[in-house]
Amino acid sequence: MAISKINFNSRDLTGTPSFMAYPASVQSNISASTWTDIAFGTERYDVNGDFASNTFTAPVTGKYVLSYQLNLRQVPNDATALYWTILTSNWTYYNVEDTTDTLSDTGASLTFGASVIADMDASDTAKVRVWYNGTATMDCNQDTYFMGHLLG
Secondary structure (H helix, E strand, O other): OOOOOOEEOOEEOOOOOEEEEEOOOOEEEEOOOOOEEOOOOEEEEEEOOOEEOOEEEOOOOEEEEEEEEEEEEEEOOOOOEEEEEEEEOOOEEEEEEEOOOOOOOOOEEEEEEEEEEEEEOOOOEEEEEEEEOOOOOEEEOOOOEEEEEEOO
């Protein structure tokens, strides 16, 4: 028997906001020492149509699980810190990697991910950003993704 409608505390969850997006192509030449939005040009799914232009917009107030994975390529070996965030209207969820001893060759490939439960109000937004120091550019590969789902 298929479930077509769920009622959670008197909330109709038919069409519950849920999305998954990934880059349409490699995002090349990400500059050092500047916050860069990750470009998610392809939607795997977008129930309720709340993801557009690399940004999720919460249609209702609630708790949302937001997750991402970044696959970074051509990371310069002089980068000593990488920051990646989920930036929401209410909070910035930071992650940082000290790469002082991990990058021996320029051209390294690094994968990072994180998940948060974000408290979002209706019309709040969320997006993924990256920042690093160094002297060269890096790329974000297509096996990067950003996903989210309303918990309630």
